[in-house]
Amino acid sequence: MPTHGLVLQPRALPREERVEVSRLLPDGTANCAGLADHLVRHGELPPSRRSLAWRETMTTEIEHAGLVGHGGAAFPTAKKLKAVISQASRAVVIANGTEGEPASEKDRTLLTRAPHLVLDGASVAADIVEASEVLVVVHRDVRAAVDAAVDERRSAELDRVPLRVVTAADRFVAGEASAVVNWVARARPVPLGRPPRTSERGLDGRPTLVQNVETLAHLALIARHGAAWYRALGTPDEPGSMLVTLLGALEEPGVREIEIGTSVAEVLARAGGPTTPLQALLVGGYFGSWLPAHPTLSLPFSARGLGAGLGAGLVVAFPTDACGVAETARLARYLACESAGQCGPCLFGLPAIADEVEKLAEGRSNRLGDLERWLVEIEGRGACSHPDGVARLVSSALRVFAVEVAEHLEGWCTGEGERHVLPIPPGGSR
Numbered sequence: 001m002p003t004h005g006l007v008l009q010p011r012a013l014p015r016e017e018r019v020e021v022s023r024l025l026p027d028g029t030a031n032c033a034g035l036a037d038h039l040v041r042h043g044e045l046p047p048s049r050r051s052l053a054w055r056e057t058m059t060t061e062i063e064h065a066g067l068v069g070h071g072g073a074a075f076p077t078a079k080k081l082k083a084v085i086s087q088a089s090r091a092v093v094i095a096n097g098t099e100g101e102p103a104s105e106k107d108r109t110l111l112t113r114a115p116h117l118v119l120d121g122a123s124v125a126a127d128i129v130e131a132s133e134v135l136v137v138v139h140r141d142v143r144a145a146v147d148a149a150v151d152e153r154r155s156a157e158l159d160r161v162p163l164r165v166v167t168a169a170d171r172f173v174a175g176e177a178s179a180v181v182n183w184v185a186r187a188r189p190v191p192l193g194r195p196p197r198t199s200e201r202g203l204d205g206r207p208t209l210v211q212n213v214e215t216l217a218h219l220a221l222i223a224r225h226g227a228a229w230y231r232a233l234g235t236p237d238e239p240g241s242m243l244v245t246l247l248g249a250l251e252e253p254g255v256r257e258i259e260i261g262t263s264v265a266e267v268l269a270r271a272g273g274p275t276t277p278l279q280a281l282l283v284g285g286y287f288g289s290w291l292p293a294h295p296t297l298s299l300p301f302s303a304r305g306l307g308a309g310l311g312a313g314l315v316v317a318f319p320t321d322a323c324g325v326a327e328t329a330r331l332a333r334y335l336a337c338e339s340a341g342q343c344g345p346c347l348f349g350l351p352a353i354a355d356e357v358e359k360l361a362e363g364r365s366n367r368l369g370d371l372e373r374w375l376v377e378i379e380g381r382g383a384c385s386h387p388d389g390v391a392r393l394v395s396s397a398l399r400v401f402a403v404e405v406a407e408h409l410e411g412w413c414t415g416e417g418e419r420h421v422l423p424i425p426p427g428g429s430r
């Protein structure tokens, strides 16, 4: 076990002291999969008038709510709506439930336990941008649940705009907005490159609003209760609640809904607290940032509080007896293999980075300086932000595991390099 002061003792709150938030997910393990249960819980959507005034009011309300995307980039939703509205041709809405991040389960959980909230949001978004079609792209595990929900809505004639369900491609980059468009249009789940943005020219050349399914669920609640209600939770800068996938050394890993700004220790307590002392946390996802357990546990869980993006809401509690360098090497290799292999930084940069991090983990690195330079050089150079995500992950590992990196350079490791905490799909890390 490392002795350099990163050790934090486990802390678990008794169940009755945990702060529960249940805007999106019903309490506990309850389900709200059926339309009748959904309507009892949330009530009907206010009637959509689709007049210019209604569309403007809804967009302003979403802007005032401060809703941002929950697919990874935290892009302001109202800005994207406005970008699609400003286009001349008929729009399409895509609800992105691809969830290509192997460790994340929040979108699948939401689509299983509260699919109608997502579909309500997609329907409202379609009315706001005057779309002619909504595509709901979902992970194959939840296809049946979403099909059943869409069938119920069809029978109840709930949606003005037709909903079509598509099974997502199963790979890391498949959830990138233009890759989803490419998958639906051409069965090629790789990013199209930029520009133009999908909001300008997406599916069949039409303006396409791609929103993560959780974002749409929040949007459905804002349509019902308004911006002030939404802002009653969270911080002034980052209002609302969010879904997080909690995993690693935790008593009860899984998906929880939390108020943004809750302390990180409290967030982990929602999963029963750590089972063992922690040295670090991976926040955001495989594109996210490693953060040291101390002082992170006492900080607010918000992008501003942590100084790091919350990404797709993944939080991994990383124990002291695992090796952060070895774990980062596994992730870097997986991400390098998952690239679409069509831009320079992915073709040449990511494999070289993965090689060097692997050598470092094995105590054979002789190009640490080159590695640091490559991480800076690939930034912003891909057609999508895949290389940026890998650079962020590896750079944060070099910072947070600096002591371990120095140990590896001397040829030894205090952690158990074989102890894997993060899931990698079978065949994913070739």
Ligand SMILES: Cc1cc2nc3c(=O)[nH]c(=O)nc-3n(C[C@H](O)[C@H](O)[C@H](O)COP(=O)(O)O)c2cc1C
Pocket (backbone or CB within 6 Å): 068, 069, 070, 071, 072, 073, 074, 075, 096, 097, 098, 099, 100, 101, 172, 173, 174, 175, 176, 177, 178, 210, 211, 212, 213, 215, 216, 384, 385, 386
């Ligand atoms: C490599 C890569 C993978 C992504 N995977 C997903 C995904 O699985 N699901 C998702 O909603 N967004 C994913 N995104 C983000 C999307 O490009 C897009 O920003 C998002 O779906 C927009 O919705 P939001 O604004 O509601 O977050 C990914 C982005 C990148 C660069």
Ligand code: SF4
Pocket (backbone or CB within 6 Å): 173, 190, 191, 192, 193, 339, 340, 341, 342, 343, 345, 346, 347, 381, 382, 383, 384, 385, 386, 387
């Ligand atoms: S940056 Fe990588 S993942 Fe993104 S489009 Fe280019 S090759 Fe594909």
